[in-house]
Amino acid sequence: MSAPHGKAAAGSGQVRIVGGRWRNTRLQVPELPGLRPTSDRVRETLFNWLMPKLPGARVLDLFAGSGALGLEAVSRGAATAQLVERDPRLVAALRGVVERLDATTQVEVIAADAVQWLDSAAAAQADVVFLDPPFAAGLWEQVIARLPRHLAADAWLYVEAPVGAAPLLPPEWQLRREGSTREVAYALYRRAAATLRGDMNATEPA
Incomplete structure (x- = not known):
């Protein structure tokens, strides 16, 4: 969701949180070239998949952009979220939203x-x-090569990529769900360590 480096389409206006305690809260999206927030429809699908895992979860939203993914997760029950974003305009917008939602104890914006x-x-x-x-x-x-030391053994990973150009993940990541729109492919993975422990069925998203 981050703006720099020229992602597919320009951000425009607003996105909204689609579920949870902040449902229908509008998030301002600065007019920055390349900013492409994840669509409402894709987020609704993703969070339906993730719902069994969210209560009390610790969330990391890399390339946070508008913050819609990380904030949606906390809205739906995640305990905390770290939103990592390098563009100073987006960082300012994110911090403003977090203040407005009175969420500073749960959401950390990292510039x-x-x-x-x-x-x-x-x-x-x-x-x-x-x-x-x-x-x-x-x-x-x-990014994927650097993730392991920041993850729980049974972590879930959501990846969004251009249609037909999805990244190849290491064997430790097992595909659980996937979908696509005309512009993007999206997929949810789980670390293989969870399967090896034999606890996958207990927390598998429906």
């Missing part, structure tokens, strides 16, 4: 390049990660 942040930030245990980098930048491989 940083996502790849550099993954290299430098302390190890963490995110349960759900949203990965929607600028399409033209080809950052999926770099």
Whole structure:
């Protein structure tokens, strides 16, 4: 969802949180070249998949852009979210939204390049990660290689990519659900460690 590097289409106006306690809250989207927030329809599908996992989850939203994914997750029951975004205009907009929602104890806006942040930030245990980098930048491989030390053993990973150009993930990530629109392909993966522990059926999204 992040703007730099020229993603597919320009952001325009507003997006909305589609479910949870902040349902129908409008998020202002600065007019920045290449900003492409995830559509309402795709987010509704994604969060239907994720609903069993969200209560109490720790969320990491890389390339946060408008913040719609991370904020939607907290709206629907996630405990915390870190929104990583490097564009200063988007960072200012995100911080304004978090203040307006009185969500500063749950949502942290991090002004940083996502790849550099993954290299430098302390190890963490995110349960759900949203990965929607600028399409033209080809950052999926770099980011995915840096993710493991920031993840819980049974973490879920959402990836959004151009249709026909989805990244190839390492074997530790197992595809659980996928879909597409005319412009984007989206998929939800789970770390293989969860399967090896034999607990997959207990928390598998429907």
